[in-house]
Amino acid sequence: MPLIADTPSPPYYAEIFTSIRSAGDNGYHDMAQKLIAAVVNQPGFLGVEFAREGVGLTISYWESLEAIENWREHMKHAEARQMGRDKWYLGFKVRICKVERDYDFFKS
Amino acid sequence: MPLIADTPSPPYYAEIFTSIRSAGDNGYHDMAQKLIAAVVNQPGFLGVEFAREGVGLTISYWESLEAIENWREHMKHAEARQMGRDKWYLGFKVRICKVERDYDFFKS
Numbered sequence: 001m002p003l004i005a006d007t008p009s010p011p012y013y014a015e016i017f018t019s020i021r022s023a024g025d026n027g028y029h030d031m032a033q034k035l036i037a038a039v040v041n042q043p044g045f046l047g048v049e050f051a052r053e054g055v056g057l058t059i060s061y062w063e064s065l066e067a068i069e070n071w072r073e074h075m076k077h078a079e080a081r082q083m084g085r086d087k088w089y090l091g092f093k094v095r096i097c098k099v100e101r102d103y104d105f106f107k108s
Numbered sequence: 109m110p111l112i113a114d115t116p117s118p119p120y121y122a123e124i125f126t127s128i129r130s131a132g133d134n135g136y137h138d139m140a141q142k143l144i145a146a147v148v149n150q151p152g153f154l155g156v157e158f159a160r161e162g163v164g165l166t167i168s169y170w171e172s173l174e175a176i177e178n179w180r181e182h183m184k185h186a187e188a189r190q191m192g193r194d195k196w197y198l199g200f201k202v203r204i205c206k207v208e209r210d211y212d213f214f215k216s
Contacts, residue, residue: 003163004126012173016167022215027124030155034132049126053159055111057167059124084213091214093112097122097157097205105129105192106199 001040005047007061010099012046015068017058019092026087031080038078042071061099068096109148113155115169118207120154123176125166127200134195139188143163146186169207176204 021028037062039045044067048060062068075081085091121184147153147168152175157170176210183189192200 003128004199005123007203010203012126014122014203016124016207018167020111035186043139049163049165051159051163051165053161055157055159057157057159057165059126059165059167059178074122089215091112091212093212094124094210095118095207096209097207099203099205101204102202104199104201107197 001048003049005049005059005061007046007099007102010102012099013062013065013068014096014097014099015060015062017056017060017092017099018095019058019070020054020090021052021056022088024092028088029104031078035075035078035080037093038074039071042074043067044070052054082083109156110213111156111157113167113169115154115207115210118210120207121170121173121176123168123170124203125164125168125200126203127164127166128162128198129160129164130196130198135191136196139186139191143183143186144187146182147179148191150182151175152178153208170196173204 039048044063046061046063048058050058062071147156152171154169154171156166158166
């Protein structure tokens with residue numbers, strides 16, 4: 001996947017997941033690998049951008065709010081949500097956004 | 109500033125700036141320090157979250173689209189925009205979003 005997600009023209013949706021990890025792995029990396037493998041096949045998935053430097057920022061892009069909701073259901077079954085609260089994070093914030101406008105610049 | 113921005117209840121706006129740096133500093137860190145000092149005093153500024161790990165993600169939060177537009181004008185005067193294209197970035201993408209919903213979790 002490209003580092004900068006190759007999203008279509010707006011409007012589309014973004015889920016911004018901002019997190020602070022707790023110490024230790026506790027199965028986090030295994031689950032993260034599984035979730036990445038699953039999300040790319042999820043209907044309505046447009047791309048994802050990620051960086052962690054003190055704080056972790058994961059921004060996933062989606063065709064619709066319904067697609068975000070379906071992904072949330074998938075994670076429930078994967079038990080990722082509960083593990084996140086119990087083991088992986090000291091805190092997180094999720095923001096559901098409508099992308100209204102975008103522009104970019106790439107050196108040729 | 110907190111690592112996870114302490115934003116008010118939605119709706120509000122987010123500017124997602126996703127970037128890939130070019131090699132060398134070329135005045136980038138000086139300008140970044142100046143911009144951080146300036147943005148916290150900008151009308152309508154609500155907070156910012158940042159991480160770089162291969163890709164750089166800067167998410168700034170704003171009360172309104174007008175506040176984002178005013179900040180863009182400020183950066184023009186600071187010449188940050190042109191330097192970004194000429195010297196600092198191989199590529200970037202900017203997405204203007206309306207935050208419609210949020211929720212969070214913090215360990216007590």
